[in-house]
Amino acid sequence: MLKRSLQKYINNFRGFSREIWILTLVTFINRAGTMVLPFLSKYLNEDLGLSLNQVGWIMVSFGCGSMLGSWLGGKLSDKIGFYKVMIFSLLTSGLMFFGLRHITTYEGLLVAIFLIMTVADMFRPAMFVSLAAYAKPENRTRALSLVRSAINLGFMGGPAIGGLIILNIGYKGLFWVDGTTCIIAILIFWLKVKEKKKSEYLKENQNNDIIVPSVFKDTPFIISLFICLITGILFFQLFTTLPIYYTKQFNYNEFEAGLLLSFNGLMIFIFEIPLINYLQRKKINEVKLITIGTLIMSICFFLLLINFWSGILIIMIFFMTFGEMLAFPFSNSFAMSRAPKGHEGRYMAVFSMSYSLAHILSAKTGFAIIDAYKSYQYNWFFMGSLGLIGAILGYLTLKLIKRESNKV
Numbered sequence: 001m002l003k004r005s006l007q008k009y010i011n012n013f014r015g016f017s018r019e020i021w022i023l024t025l026v027t028f029i030n031r032a033g034t035m036v037l038p039f040l041s042k043y044l045n046e047d048l049g050l051s052l053n054q055v056g057w058i059m060v061s062f063g064c065g066s067m068l069g070s071w072l073g074g075k076l077s078d079k080i081g082f083y084k085v086m087i088f089s090l091l092t093s094g095l096m097f098f099g100l101r102h103i104t105t106y107e108g109l110l111v112a113i114f115l116i117m118t119v120a121d122m123f124r125p126a127m128f129v130s131l132a133a134y135a136k137p138e139n140r141t142r143a144l145s146l147v148r149s150a151i152n153l154g155f156m157g158g159p160a161i162g163g164l165i166i167l168n169i170g171y172k173g174l175f176w177v178d179g180t181t182c183i184i185a186i187l188i189f190w191l192k193v194k195e196k197k198k199s200e201y202l203k204e205n206q207n208n209d210i211i212v213p214s215v216f217k218d219t220p221f222i223i224s225l226f227i228c229l230i231t232g233i234l235f236f237q238l239f240t241t242l243p244i245y246y247t248k249q250f251n252y253n254e255f256e257a258g259l260l261l262s263f264n265g266l267m268i269f270i271f272e273i274p275l276i277n278y279l280q281r282k283k284i285n286e287v288k289l290i291t292i293g294t295l296i297m298s299i300c301f302f303l304l305l306i307n308f309w310s311g312i313l314i315i316m317i318f319f320m321t322f323g324e325m326l327a328f329p330f331s332n333s334f335a336m337s338r339a340p341k342g343h344e345g346r347y348m349a350v351f352s353m354s355y356s357l358a359h360i361l362s363a364k365t366g367f368a369i370i371d372a373y374k375s376y377q378y379n380w381f382f383m384g385s386l387g388l389i390g391a392i393l394g395y396l397t398l399k400l401i402k403r404e405s406n407k408v
Contacts, residue, residue, distance in 0.1 A: 019134035020143050022192045023127070028150035029185040041240050041363070042247070042257075043171045044109070052244075054106050056367035059240060061110045063360030065117030067353050073122030074349020077129045083195040085126035087186055093120035094182030101175035120182075121356060128348040132336060141333040145276045149269050162258055220400045221338045221347070223393055224287070224331065225354045227294060230390035231327045232358025233365070234297045234383055238264070238320070241366040245376050250310045260317055267321045276329055286330040286337075287401055291394025293326025298387020304380040 016024075040062075044055045069089075076085045096116045103112045127147070135143035165173045216222060238261065246252035246260070279289060300320040306312045332351070339347035369379040 015136075015139055016143060016146060017134050017136075019193050020131070020139075020146065022189065023130060023134065024146050024150045026185045026189045027127075027147050029181055029188065042243050043174075045244065047171050048104055048109075050106060052367045052371050056364045056371075058106075058109050058113055059363030059367075060360045061114045062117050063356050063358075063363070065114035066121040066356035066359055069118040069121030069123075070125055070352035070356050071349050072118070074125035074129075074346050074352065076122065077126045077349075078346055081195065082126035082129040082133065083193075085122055086130065087190055089119055089121075089123035089126065090182045090186035090189075093123075094179045094186070096120075097175050097179030097182065101172045121352070124352045125348040128332065128336070128352070140336060141280060141329055142273060142276055144332050145273045145329045149272055164255055167253070167255060218338055220287075220397050220404070221335065223397045223400070224290070224334055225350065227290060227327075227390050227393050227397070228331050228335075228351065228354040229358050229361070230386055230393070231294055231297060231324075231331070232355040233362040234301065234387055234390075235320075235324060235328075236359050236362035237301075237366055237379075237383060240363040241370060241376070241379060246313065249307060249376065250313070252310075260313060263314070264317050264321050264324075267318070268325060271322075272325045272329070275325055285398065285401075286334045287394060287398045289326045289330045290334065291391050291398065293323045293328075293330070294387055294394055295391040296320075296323030297327065298384050298391060301380045301384035301387065305377060307377065 041055050041059065044050045044058055045052060050058070073085055073089065093116055096112075096119060100112055100116060103109055128144075131140055131143050131147070162174055162177075165177065243257050246257045252260075296319055300316045300323065303312055303316045303319070335347055335351040366379050366383070369382055370376055372378075
């Protein structure tokens with residue numbers, strides 16, 4: 001019985017091409033080393049002594065750079081191919097992380113983090129397009145989940161190790177680790193994965209006689225971007241306001257805060273691909289799953305209104321993770337399904353930009369509410385209410401999709 005269950009679990013990971021597995025390995029190495037992000041707000045506030053308002057503006061700079069990088073990455077992926085964009089992005093951003101540790105002024109950090117994120121987030125839309133090139137159409141959602149599992153497996157150990165590095169060496173050590181892993185990851189990709197030429201990819205996927213309408217005329221897609229924006233705002237609270245809340249409210253240190261994020265990563269690594277596989281076999285509508293995921297994420301923030309018991313943090317992370325497992329992979333799959341063949345780059349650029357904008361709004365809005373009311377409770381209530389709006393938008397998108405299918 002146990003052997004059969006184990007075999008069934010392993011079968012969830014079959015059917016991927018060699019390139020997808022290498023991309024997964026590269027993503028794992030990169031994300032395991034991405035230790036700066038979970039502690040960036042704490043580093044800026046506690047180590048450099050910047051105010052919460054200044055931290056909020058630096059996070060805005062982070063998000064603006066991410067938006068520009070996502071747009072550039074999508075445009076360049078359609079023009080010169082995703083392969084070159086991915087190599088340039090990780091190699092250059094890795095080198096830039098080495099220099100970031102020397103910048104400690106508020107103004108310098110605003111500029112430096114904007115530039116780093118512009119280069120670093122060119123990688124995301126290019127990586128999404130690479131999934132379309134290297135994975136079979138029926139495997140794309142699972143391929144994304146595999147890559148997300150690698151991301152979260154990296155986050156499983158990364159934040160906890162990052163917390164230990166901070167306690168023993170200091171925050172500066174994180175920048176060395178982050179830069180080094182970026183460079184190692186992309187060297188493996190360059191050595192092991194052959195570039196799939198853009199002309200070859202377009203020949204397989206694009207009918208040149210089709211006139212491609214503007215992304216912004218696709219109403220269901222545009223509404224789905226607002227849902228992505230909202231779920232992104234909720235999710236990024238895990239990396240902005242929540243790490244500081246753990247310390248201020250429950251006296252958690254960096255290692256303990258890292259363990260909470262590691263719990264999130266462990267759950268996704270174990271459960272996401274089998275869950276995605278099961279839901280796809282059941283042929284449940286993607287937008288319905290996104291809506292349910294958004295609603296779960298919303299409820300999680302209302303749970304944080306219980307601020308006298310630290311156990312609520314584990315319960316919140318547990319349910320937040322399941323909401324995330326429904327909302328994020330299927331949002332990506334839905335966006336890719338709306339894109340005309342050969343033009344995935346620009347759709348995925350706009351898709352990625354919605355999360356970049358979420359990072360801007362998540363940090364600045366969260367810190368502004370906390371600073372204005374001198375309480376985290378108002379922020380949790382606002383985030384929970386925002387999630388309810390996202391669930392309503394999901395319901396409206398579902399209606400539009402059904403109306404579209406009835407016209408066909």
